[in-house]
Amino acid sequence: xxxxxxxxxIVLQQEEAAFARFRRALRRSxxxxxxxxxxxxxxxxxxxxxxxxxxxxxVFLLSMLLEEHKEVMRLRERVEALLKSLETGDARR
Amino acid sequence: xxxxxxxxxxxxxxxxxxxxFRTDGRDEGFISVTPPGWILLVGPRQVNAAMLTAIAxxxxxxxxxxxxxxxxNGGLPxxxxxxxxxYLRYWRRQSRVPQAQVKPPWPAVRVLDGGNRFNAYTVxxxxxxxxxxxxxxxxxxxxxxxxxxxxxxxxxxxPCAFVVLDLLNTFYDDSVQAGERKRLLRACLAQLExxxxxSKGVVSVHPPKVPSQAAVEMLTxxxxxxQDTIFIQPEPAAxxxxxxx
Numbered sequence: 308x309x310x311x312x313x314x315x316x317i318v319l320q321q322e323e324a325a326f327a328r329f330r331r332a333l334r335r336s337x338x339x340x341x342x343x344x345x346x347x348x349x350x351x352x353x354x355x356x357x358x359x360x361x362x363x364x365x366v367f368l369l370s371m372l373l374e375e376h377k378e379v380m381r382l383r384e385r386v387e388a389l390l391k392s393l394e395t396g397d398a399r400r
Numbered sequence: 401x402x403x404x405x406x407x408x409x410x411x412x413x414x415x416x417x418x419x420x421f422r423t424d425g426r427d428e429g430f431i432s433v434t435p436p437g438w439i440l441l442v443g444p445r446q447v448n449a450a451m452l453t454a455i456a457x458x459x460x461x462x463x464x465x466x467x468x469x470x471x472x473n474g475g476l477p478x479x480x481x482x483x484x485x486x487y488l489r490y491w492r493r494q495s496r497v498p499q500a501q502v503k504p505p506w507p508a509v510r511v512l513d514g515g516n517r518f519n520a521y522t523v524x525x526x527x528x529x530x531x532x533x534x535x536x537x538x539x540x541x542x543x544x545x546x547x548x549x550x551x552x553x554x555x556x557x558x559p560c561a562f563v564v565l566d567l568l569n570t571f572y573d574d575s576v577q578a579g580e581r582k583r584l585l586r587a588c589l590a591q592l593e594x595x596x597x598x599s600k601g602v603v604s605v606h607p608p609k610v611p612s613q614a615a616v617e618m619l620t621x622x623x624x625x626x627q628d629t630i631f632i633q634p635e636p637a638a639x640x641x642x643x644x645x
Contacts, residue, residue: 312521313521
């Protein structure tokens with residue numbers, strides 16, 4: 308018995324291959340950023356497979372967005388912590 | 401060397417299935433099931449992508465059509481279907497309900513996949529992931545020639561289009577004796593005839609990877625039963641655009 312649908316891993320590889328020419332046209336710095344986006348989508352392949360969405364690329368985009376939002380949240384926490392430390396430093400002076 | 405399965409004439413475009421089903425040009429776009437029967441498409445495996453495009457278009461046009469029983473049957477009285485009586489009574493009493501809001505109890509397109517050729521992601525992408533259309537395309541798969549027969553036997557005759565993808569794929573399996581394969585194919589053709597009495601259908605066949613005499617004989621058997629046979633020659637690939645870097 309064969310698989311009736313390609314797996315999420317295969318679909319992501321196909322999508323990545325489909326964007327190969329787009330990637331090639333980008334600057335080197337942008338290429339690295341694009342690679343990071345696909346890497347972040349790869350982190351949620353199991354969830355994408357479980358979702359069995361009709362349009363898997365939408366799930367990959369959401370995975371990328373999820374990782375970006377996590378990064379924003381991490382940075383926001385750090386900024387808040389830095390602001391707090393600055394405020395406490397000012398109060399001591 | 402097989403010569404009869406290789407493309408002989410004709411050229412492929414995505415509208416060929418639409419033409420085969422004789423969908424009319426009006427906005428309703430429903431399928432005319434007269435005359436009933438099925439046609440045979442013979443071509444290489446590359447046409448499968450265009451076949452999926454055609455299935456998506458067909459599903460789209462059928463799903464957006466008015467879902468009256470008469471409309472689905474090309475203006476003819478609806479034939480009996482397993483739960484058709486209940487549906488027809490409901491339809492006539494609820495005449496104020498806009499036709500587009502009432503869904504018939506049968507799908508828009510039935511895909512019977514004999515070679516694992518149906519890629520749901522491709523069709524979903526072509527339809528923009530619209531669930532109201534996707535849920536009206538049903539797919540059934542078979543992985544052996546015995547399963548193909550069982551699949552066709554278990555498919556009820558309904559007034560909706562059917563597409564059989566790569567019917568002969570499992571029949572090329574040498575582990576089943578040629579005589580047995582032909583017997584199964586004969587039974588399958590009888591089932592296709594049954595299905596073709598109530599709706600229009602398309603059956604696709606691809607050439608085998610390893611040519612054999614049995615494959616030629618099986619194709620001849622199918623051709624004899626088909627209403628019409630179209631040999632498809634894939635369009636030559638477009639020249640690569642000039643790369644600047």
